[in-house]
Amino acid sequence: MKPVEFGRAILKESRRRDDGLLKYYVKNYKQISESISQHPGLKADVKLIADDHYYDRIRFASLMNDFTTLALPPAGEMILRLPQKGKDIKEFIGSEIKFSIETKNPDKYVARDGKANAIPVFAMPSDRKARETVEAIAPLIMRGRAIVRPQRCIISLEGELPSGNKAWNMVEIDQTSPHDLWRARDFSDQSMPIVDRSSNDDSEVNLYNITLPFLSGINFSDLATLLDEEEHHLAKTRVALRDVVEEARKAGRDLTSVVNDILRPEIDSLTLKLKAASKSRYLKQGAATLGMVTMGLTAIFTGGLPQVAAAVAGAGGGGLLAKEIAEGIEKKAALESGPFYLVWRLRKIQSAA
Structure with a gap:
């Protein structure tokens, strides 16, 4: 399928249910990634920021590029979706995911049994602004000019809170990473929300x-x-x-x-x-x-x-x-x-x- 066909399917699913976009994207992640990578034109990946130029960033990117992928800004209401271990990961990605994390504290990504303390997840805001954005740019999606994507992340277990709930650390994946090699940089000393970190x-x-x-x-x-x-x-x-x-x-x-x-x-x-x-x-x-x-x-x-x-x-x-x-x-x-x-x-x- 071409990116325009995936885009239309994503739009359709987003209108059916709140988690429809995320569910469809994760299910077809490998195929969508390969289809976009094979697009012959100039491509943009825009991580939107909730400021006065929110929609103008999309307008500018659409003018200057043949195809644009859009990541919506984090919100108070977020949906996470993750594949299960082993077989399901292989099904959605085609092979085992490899992680490359640049960090000052590598021990927190290694569990006691020596296995990786890292789980791949896809995160997507589910608030009203997210739904409005998808509908607003529907004309671009329908013509194969844009597609909305979730944010790839890695979560790691940090411990338990006094309440008994588990504390998790979440790190964003560099969007330029291949679909089966997820790269991230983590220099935080504590759990951090999904934020648009400033450049070094x-x-x-x-x-x-x-x-x-x-x-x-x-x-x-x-x-x-x-x-x-x-x-x-x-x-x-x-x-x-x-x-x-x-x-x-x-x-x-x-x-x-x-x-x-x-x-x-x-x-x-x-x-x-x-x-x-x-x-x-x-x-x-x-x-x-x-x-x-x-x-x-x-x-x-x-x-x-x-x-x-x-x-x-x-x-x-x-x-x-x-x-x-x-x-x-x-x-x-x-x-x-x-x-x-x-x-x-x-x-x-x-x-x-």
């Missing part, structure tokens, strides 16, 4: 900032139509974004000239197109204004992580993962040896009339 500044080098246009406030039905009608112009901008990343990896290239030669002409053209669209009569619901997003091209150093991260992902809450992990980098300033990947990290969103 010591592992990043900002290379260049650029401003891109998008349509703020546009209804998602109109946005889905616009994405179809302006596919040619949007594709040129997406290709230019990817080309800039490719050129940025080459030694001796001046990024300013690369951006001016490759990306800026496409941004100027797209800005005119979106400005005209914001005033178009075909917008059926509400009004759209031209917004601007500042993105930073950032080199992220992954230390000892294996070179199996996602090849191409896109612009959104966590940034545009625009190139495979490269080989060779020891010094950050040189960008010439050792494991790193380049990211278009979202810096600022603003709306403009």
Whole structure:
């Protein structure tokens, strides 16, 4: 099945029951993961943040990418779903899950019998906002532009509370991890909720900032139509974004000239197109204004992580993962040896009339 078919099935199940989306996704996890990985276009994974730009993050990611996966922000009401041990894990994932956890306290992930104290789970908010979001972006899902996903996590037993209840620690999995190798970083000294952790500044080098246009406030039905009608112009901008990343990896290239030669002409053209669209009569619901997003091209150093991260992902809450992990980098300033990947990290969103 193609991502659009999985997306429509997920939408259907989410309308049938509160846990329908999560149940269907987990049941078809391996097939969905493989289908998305085989999608030929530029892909985004957006971890939404509950702020004033909540829906605009989705609008921007949809314009700048061919396909977007969306993780909803954690809420007071969460549903967890986990496969059982042994046979059921093999059925839903195709093989045993392997864990890679970078932590200062590895002992807490090892049980007394020497086995792993780690259980794979999928977490999904079940509050009203989550249901409203799925319905709002239904036009994008129906046209194969987006899909809503749960968050992969690992939970480990920390002990028992005085009440007799068990205390659990939950750590998010890096979404770029392969479907059968779950990677996580845990430097907490206590149990933590599912949160959008800030990045480690010591592992990043900002290379260049650029401003891109998008349509703020546009209804998602109109946005889905616009994405179809302006596919040619949007594709040129997406290709230019990817080309800039490719050129940025080459030694001796001046990024300013690369951006001016490759990306800026496409941004100027797209800005005119979106400005005209914001005033178009075909917008059926509400009004759209031209917004601007500042993105930073950032080199992220992954230390000892294996070179199996996602090849191409896109612009959104966590940034545009625009190139495979490269080989060779020891010094950050040189960008010439050792494991790193380049990211278009979202810096600022603003709306403009």
